[in-house]
Amino acid sequence: MKIAIFGAGVMGRALATGLRNNGAAVDVFFGTRTEESASAVTTETGFSASADPGTVVANADIVVFCLKPHKVLGVFDAIGSAMPSSAIAVSIAAGMSLSKLALHLPEGQPLIRAMPNTPCKIGAGMTVLSGASTATAAHLQTVEQIFSAFGEVLCLDEEHMDAVTGLSASGPAFIFLVIEALTDGGVMAGLPRDVALKLATAATKGAACLVQESGEHPAQLRDAVTTPAGCTISALLRLEDGKLRSVLARGVQEAAESAAKLGKD
Ligand SMILES: NC(=O)c1ccc[n+]([C@@H]2O[C@H](COP(=O)([O-])OP(=O)(O)OC[C@H]3O[C@@H](n4cnc5c(N)ncnc54)[C@H](OP(=O)(O)O)[C@@H]3O)[C@@H](O)[C@H]2O)c1
Incomplete structure (x- = not known):
């Protein structure tokens, strides 16, 4: 061929x-x-x-x-x-x-x-x-x-292609940014940068594999690691205060809209 x-x-x-x-x-x-x-x-x-x-x-x-x-x-x-x-x-x-x-x-x-x-x-x-x-x-x-x-x-x-572009083609770039941010958090908490990057990457990869292989909804997996009055729930509330969820979702929407415009030039 x-x-x-x-x-x-x-x-x-x-x-x-x-x-x-x-x-x-x-x-x-x-x-x-x-x-x-x-x-x-x-x-x-x-x-x-x-x-x-x-x-x-x-x-x-x-x-x-x-x-x-x-x-x-x-x-x-x-x-x-x-x-x-x-x-x-x-x-x-x-x-x-x-x-x-x-x-x-x-x-x-x-x-x-x-x-x-x-x-x-x-x-x-x-x-x-x-x-x-x-x-x-x-x-x-x-x-x-x-x-x-x-x-x-x-x-x-084909009607889904612009949304696919915004999520699947642009998505890795969003996750790279998330990995960078988690790494910075690890450094701020006292880890050497190379260790923080390794841990941030492993956490991202592991979480994605767990969603894929367990078949469980991400919210169920998240609930399972939030112990009452624990460190994860306090951090999750901080992330929600910072609108992480809607910022990422709007990023995908923005990328999809930009993809749609590309073909109209
Ligand atoms: N990057 C991604 O993550 C991604 C994901 C999914 C889809 N896409 C799509 O993939 C396409 C390519 O993206 P890319 O990131 O690979 O771009 P790229 O790295 O800029 O590559 C485009 C290539 O096309 C060559 N080219 C330009 N005019 C040509 C011609 N007349 N004949 C033959 N080759 C020519 C360029 O060569 P010169 O440098 O000599 O001009 C360059 O090597 C885009 O339409 C993008 O929407 C990209």
């Missing part, structure tokens, strides 16, 4: 590296903006690369567009009809709707939107897929297999 990836940035490289680390039987071919960057990408990653869109998509089974939203349609236009009609086009661009993307592809081209996140780099990612009417169940299954090399995959209706 040949996978062409336009855009050798953060996500394009994460995708290619994940496939290689997973031992997937695929040939990756990068599409870059210039021949200079094609040479650099090949040197840095070991994958073939070219700035000629026709060369990149020749014989491709899947073409993934890991480009900034404002670049995607221009690259579609540059490819024109060079993409094999059976190739599945996959866009990971935030905010770019399937209908807008389809206008710049040959009629009938299988098309899927994917929204991965950066933990994909280490196989702990989450990708949400949404198919256009041209994408069959078999197309979705093929792309699901590719992205499952990086973690979990979920298929949802």
Whole structure:
């Protein structure tokens, strides 16, 4: 299987590296903006690369567009009809709707939107897929297999994609901030910074795994660790006073609204 990836940035490289680390039987071919960057990408990653869109998509089974939203349609236009009609086009661009993307592809081209996140780099990612009417169940299954090399995959209706972007794609950045804040708290309470970071990271990871594996509601797990008049309940009240819950929730809402605006430019 040949996978062409336009855009050798953060996500394009994460995708290619994940496939290689997973031992997937695929040939990756990068599409870059210039021949200079094609040479650099090949040197840095070991994958073939070219700035000629026709060369990149020749014989491709899947073409993934890991480009900034404002670049995607221009690259579609540059490819024109060079993409094999059976190739599945996959866009990971935030905010770019399937209908807008389809206008710049040959009629009938299988098309899927994917929204991965950066933990994909280490196989702990989450990708949400949404198919256009041209994408069959078999197309979705093929792309699901590719992205499952990086973690979990979920298929949802496109109407949820901006919310998915705000929560799942931006979410890791919010959690990085939470880890930083917990670390600062540990330092303030007297721990060396490296120890505080280790403990904050372990607490975050452990809590997430506990929610996932126990199947219990987070509120039940929280109640279970709040002993009467204890230190956890006193701290939780302080966090609620500081509106942590609504600040995080509004952050997700804000990111989703920004994602929706990206596709309208
Ligand atoms: N980062 C995330 O967490 C995340 C998560 C989910 C989805 N996304 C989506 O993923 C997309 C890419 O994000 P990113 O973080 O990977 O961006 P990025 O690191 O800036 O990578 C974009 C790459 O596209 C290249 N490029 C620009 N024009 C090109 C062209 N005409 N042909 C081929 N390559 C071209 C750029 O190369 P030059 O530097 O040479 O211009 C750059 O290497 C965005 O649409 C974003 O919404 C990102």
